[in-house]
Structures are given as C-alpha cells and as structure tokens.
Amino acid sequence: MYFLYLMSLLSFGVQAIFVTLAIAAGLYYLAELVEEYTVMAKYVISWLVIITAALHIGLLIFEDFPLYLNILGLIQQCLHGVLLTDFPVVRVYSLTFVTAVAMLIGHHYMAFKFFGAVYYGFSEVVAYFTLCLWMVPLALFVSLSANDYVLPTTGEKQPLLSDNNVLTDYLSRKSKRYSLLSFFSFAKDSILPQRNKKAF
Template sequence: MWFLTLITWLAMILQIFLVTLAIAAALFYLAELIEEYTMITRSLLKIMLIISCIIYGGLWIFEGFPFTMVVLGLFTNVVEFGLLRSFPFIQMSSPNFILTVALVLVNHYFAFQYFSGVYYSFSEIMAYFTLCLWVIPFTFFISLSAGDNVLPSTMQPLLSESSDHDVLSHYMSKGKKKRSVLLTCAEGFKNMIFPSRAKRF
C-alpha cells in the first residue's frame, strides 16, 4: 500500500513539473508571437475587448448579474481601450496601466463576493473568470515585452522631454534594448533545460 502511495506522489511531482514546463514554453512562444505580430495582436485585443463588453451586457440582461459588477467590468474595458492607444508601448508607471491593475483586482473581489453567495457550477464560474477577467489582462501582460524590439518611430513616446532629442538619436544612444523580465526568465529557463540548443556566438 505504501509503495503505490509513493509512486503516486512521484507521479504527481512529475506531472506538476511537466505542466510548469509546458506553461513556461507556451508563455515564451506567445511572447515571441506578440513581438513578431504587434499590429495583429492590437487588433485581436480590440476584438476581445468588444466581445467582453457584449458578454457583460448579456450577463446583465439574461443572467441578472449585479449592475455594479457589470458597470465595473465595462469601465475596466474602457480603461484597457486606453492602453491600446500606445500599444505595443505600454509604460508600467503610467496612470492608465496602474488603474487597469487596480480595476482587475477590484473585479476579482466583486466576482468572489458574488459567486460565494449565488450558486453556479464550477464550469460557469470558470467561464466568467476566463472570458471576462483573465484573457485580456493576461494578453496585455505578455505583451509588455513587445515594445522592446519594435523599431523606433514617431509613435513611440520619448523618455526625454528635450526638443532637440529626436527618435533616432534617442534609440541609438540607448544602445541595444534590453529584453523584458518575462522573456529573459523564460529564455534562461529554456537554456537551463536544453543547454545544447542555446545560441552560440
């Protein structure tokens, strides 16, 4: 009996490791795709925000979700629309980004409060969390690295306010752009697991 229990625990540890590895690989791949196709990602985010607004309307009309919860979700979508104006250049210190993070947390609080008092099946709760609360913020999160590797343009906000500092000189003075923390960690993890596949210079 104890031997089968030991094997079960070993299998669970292996499964957790493989799932973690798969998630890390998927995050790395998605971040690379978003860096490669920033304009398509921007269009997809816009479509996802519109669909999310429609879902909120349907939840209020057909399912009787609380008006406060629906309005808060719609307001979060409006703030996230503001992030699309400068996409893929998202500054984590901007008021729009900070407000988005705060609203996502507040939305989670209201959702947990509502679902703890009203019975829904687990799949219905997961559908709400996935489509209304997780997909769009997650896409913005993995898009944070997309602005690092885009060529400079007049759309990119300058870090310097001086008028004699044009886009090209600013880009050249910064040297090689650093990759985001997400991509650096994912690439380091990949090189640790598969050292023979690391690029050689």
C-alpha cells in the same frame, strides 16, 4: 496501500512539472508571435476587448448577475481599450495601466465575494473568470514584450533626451527590458545547459 499512495503523489508532482513547462512554452511562443505580428496582435486584442464587453452586457441582460460586477468589467474593458491606443508601447507607470491593474484586483475580489455567497457550478465560475477576467489581461501581459522591439520614431509622445538623439534614447531604454519574453530568455540561458560545438 501506502506505496500506491506515494506513487500517486509522485505522479501528481511530475504532471504539475509537465503542465508548468507546457504553459511556459506556450506563453513563450505567444510572446514570439506577438513580437513578429504586432499589428495583428493589436487587432486580436481589440476584438477580445469587444467580446469581453459584450459578454458583460450579456450577463447583465440574460443572467441575474449583480450590476456592480458588470460595471467593473465594462470599466476595465474601457481601460484596456485606452491601453491599446499606443500598442505595442505600454507604459507600466502610466495612470491608465496602474488603474487597470487596480481594477483587475478589485474585480477579482468582488467576483470571489459574489461566488462565495451565491452558488454556481464550478464550470460556470471558471467560465466567468476565464472569459471576463483573465482573457484580455493575459493577452496584454503576453504582448508586453513587443514593446522591446518597436523601432524608435521622432513622433513619440514622451520627450526624448535633451539632444533629441532618437537612437541614444532608444538604446538606453532598451537596456531595461522587463517583459515576459526577456524573463523566459533569461530563464532559458541560466537554467538550461549550454552545448558547445565540437570542432573537427
């Protein structure tokens, strides 16, 4: 009896590893697609923002959800819309980005508090968190790597270096890459073994 129980624990660990690798591979592929098709990514994320805002309005009209959760969700979608104005450039130290992250944390807290007090089925809770809380922030998180490959222009809103050299400023910012794709590339290079080509 204990042997089968230990086997089930081992199989659970193996399944968790496979699921984690599958999610990482999927996120890596999505980050590659966003880098390749930034205009289409902005279009898709814009529609995700609109759909999520419509879902919050639908919850307000058709369900007995508290007003504060829907107001938080609508404010969050407005902030996401503001973040999309400069897409694919996302400034993580901007007031809009910091406010959006703070609103996301607050929205999670309020949602956990509400679902802890009022009973809903597991699928309904997962549906709310997936569609109203995680869909747009995950899309924006995956698209952060697209900022690394945007060509520099002279019409940028931030002032460039003192000598107005666009290329020098771009390359100096390029060396500081903190994105999902650069993290996965670093993990791939440091964890996976490198194969050397044999010369015949």
